[in-house]
Amino acid sequence: MRGDVHDIGKNLVDIILTNNGYNVVNLGIKQPVSAILDAAEEHKADVIGMSGLLVKSTVIMKENLEELNQRDLAAKYPVILGGAALTRAYVEQDLHEIYQGEVRYARDAFEGLRLMDALMAVKRGIPGAALPELKQRRVKAAAAVRNTEQLPAEGPRRSDVATDNPVPTPPFLGTRVVKGIPLKEYASWLDEGALFKGQWGLKRDMIDSVGRPRLRLWLNRLRTENLLEAAVVYGYFPCVSKDDDLIVLDEQGNERTRFTFPRQDRDRRLCLADFFRSEESGQVDVVGLQVVTVGSRIGEATAGLFGTDAYRDYLELHGLSVQLAEALAEYWHARVRAELGIGVHDPAGLDGMLRTQYQGCRYSLGYPACPDLEDRGKIADLLRPERIGVELSEEFQLHPEQSTDAIVVHHPEASYFNAGGRP
Numbered sequence: 001m002r003g004d005v006h007d008i009g010k011n012l013v014d015i016i017l018t019n020n021g022y023n024v025v026n027l028g029i030k031q032p033v034s035a036i037l038d039a040a041e042e043h044k045a046d047v048i049g050m051s052g053l054l055v056k057s058t059v060i061m062k063e064n065l066e067e068l069n070q071r072d073l074a075a076k077y078p079v080i081l082g083g084a085a086l087t088r089a090y091v092e093q094d095l096h097e098i099y100q101g102e103v104r105y106a107r108d109a110f111e112g113l114r115l116m117d118a119l120m121a122v123k124r125g126i127p128g129a130a131l132p133e134l135k136q137r138r139v140k141a142a143a144a145v146r147n148t149e150q151l152p153a154e155g156p157r158r159s160d161v162a163t164d165n166p167v168p169t170p171p172f173l174g175t176r177v178v179k180g181i182p183l184k185e186y187a188s189w190l191d192e193g194a195l196f197k198g199q200w201g202l203k204r205d206m207i208d209s210v211g212r213p214r215l216r217l218w219l220n221r222l223r224t225e226n227l228l229e230a231a232v233v234y235g236y237f238p239c240v241s242k243d244d245d246l247i248v249l250d251e252q253g254n255e256r257t258r259f260t261f262p263r264q265d266r267d268r269r270l271c272l273a274d275f276f277r278s279e280e281s282g283q284v285d286v287v288g289l290q291v292v293t294v295g296s297r298i299g300e301a302t303a304g305l306f307g308t309d310a311y312r313d314y315l316e317l318h319g320l321s322v323q324l325a326e327a328l329a330e331y332w333h334a335r336v337r338a339e340l341g342i343g344v345h346d347p348a349g350l351d352g353m354l355r356t357q358y359q360g361c362r363y364s365l366g367y368p369a370c371p372d373l374e375d376r377g378k379i380a381d382l383l384r385p386e387r388i389g390v391e392l393s394e395e396f397q398l399h400p401e402q403s404t405d406a407i408v409v410h411h412p413e414a415s416y417f418n419a420g421g422r423p
C-alpha cells in the first residue's frame with residue numbers, strides 16, 4: 001500500500017483485514033509503483049490497496065493505475081483505494097474510466113473488508129457474487145457548468161477585508177527556538193473530541209468509562225517514559241501583500257520570499273494575502289510562522305507497538321501523539337497571539353479556542369486557503385526547523401510525522417475559508 005506521512009489509516013486497514021483472515025503485505029509509506037508491483041508478484045497478491053491523505057497522492061494513484069495498464073496487469077489486480085484526499089466519485093468515475101481492471105473506493109477499513117470479501121468471492125466464482133455498483137457523481141457536469149455561469153465574470157479583484165486594522169508590534173523580528181516544552185503546558189490544549197471520536201473511534205457512551213481512564217494512563221506513561229520532546233521554532237517577519245502574493249521582507253525592506261495564494265472565485269473573493277497591508281499602502285505588516293513537533297522518540301515507540309502486534313496500544317498512542325502535535329500547535333499559536341498583544345480577545349474556555357473564537361488564524365499549508373504543499377519549503381528556509389530535529393522531505397512532508405507548520409495571521413477577519421475547487 002502506498003501512504004504518505006499520515007499512515008495510521010493504512011495501518012488500521014492492515015489490522016482489520018489481518019484479523020479477518022487476509023494476509024496483508026504492508027509496504028509502509030512512500031512506495032514507488034515498481035515496489036508495489038514487485039511485492040504483489042512475489043506474494044501472489046489478489047488485490048492491491050493504496051492509501052493517500054495528501055492531494056498529491058491522488059495524482060500518484062492515477063499514475064500508478066496507468067502504469068498497471070501499461071504493464072498489462074490491470075486484469076490481474078483489482079485495486080482498492082482509500083484515504084481522505086480521495087472522493088468516491090474521483091475513484092469510481094474518473095479513475096474507473098482510466099483503469100482497465102476493477103477499481104473501487106473504500107471510505108473506511110470496514111468498507112475495505114466488504115470489498116475484499118466481494119472481490120474474493122468473484123475470483124473464486126461463487127455463484128451470485130458481484131462487486132457493489134459503481135457510484136456516479138451526483139452533480140451532473142451540466143449543472144456544475146450552470147453554477148459557474150452564475151458567478152460574476154469580472155468581480156472586483158480584491159475582497160472587502162478591512163485595511164485599517166491595527167498592525168501589532170512583535171516582540172522581536174527573526175526566529176527563535178524553544179525546546180523541552182513540558183507536556184503539562186500543552187496537554188490542556190488537547191482536543192478530546194478529535195482524540196476520542198476521531199482517532200480512538202469511541203462512541204459517546206464509552207468516553208467516560210474507557211476514553212478518559214486510558215488517556216490518563218497514556219499521559220502518565222508519556223511522562224514517566226519521557227517519550228515526548230516538544231519543540232517549536234517560530235518567528236515574526238515584516239511583510240506586505242501585492243494582489244494574491246504575500247511578500248516576506250528582510251529587515252531592510254527587501255523581498256526575501258513570496259507566497260502566492262489562491263483567490264476565491266465566489267463569495268467574498270477572499271485570498272490569504274488580503275489580510276496583510278498592501279505594498280501600495282506604504283506600510284509594513286507582520287506575519288508569524290511556526291513549526292512544532294513532539295519529537296521522534298514517540299514515533300519509535302508507536303512503531304515498536306505496531307511491530308509487536310500490540311494494535312490497540314498502537315492506535316491509542318499514535319492517535320494521542322498526533323493530537324498532541326495539534327495541541328502544541330494550538331498552544332503556541334495562543335502564545336504568539338499573547339506576544340502580539342491580540343490575546344486579549346481570546347475566549348475563556350478550550351471549547352471556544354478550538355472553535356477559533358480568537359483574533360487571527362493559524363493556516364497550515366495544504367489546507368484549502370493555502371493548498372500548495374511546496375510552499376512548506378519557504379517556511380523551512382525561513383525557520384530552519386532542522387534546529388529542532390525536523391526535516392522537510394522531497395515530498396514536502398515533515399519528519400518526524402507528528403509535526404506541523406503554520407502561517408499565523410493576526411488580522412481580525414482572518415478565519416478558515418476555501419479558495420480551491422473540489423477534486
Ligand code: B12
Binds near residue numbers: 051082085113199326
Ligand atoms: C490527524 C491529522 C494530522 C495529524 C497527524 C498526521 C499523521 N501522522 O497521521 C498532524 C497534526 C500531525 C497532521 C499534520 C499535517 N496534515 Co493532516 N490531517 C489529519 C486529519 C485531521 C486526520 C487524519 C487521521 O488521522 N485520520 C484517521 C485515520 C484512521 O483515517 P484515514 O487515514 O482517513 O484512514 C481511514 C480511511 O480513509 C480508509 N483508508 C485509508 N486508506 C485506505 C486504503 C485502503 C486500501 C482502504 C481499504 C481504506 C483506506 O480507512 C481508514 C480507516 O478507517 C486529516 C483530515 C482527515 N479528515 O483525514 C488531515 C489531513 C490529512 N492533513 C492535511 C495536511 C495538509 C497536513 C499537513 C501538511 C499540514 C501542515 N502544513 O503542517 C501536515 C503534514 C504532516 C507532516 N509531518 O508533514 C490535509 C491533506 C490535504 C492535502 N493538501 O494534501 C488533510 C486531508 C486535512 C485537510 N482537510 O486538508 N495532520
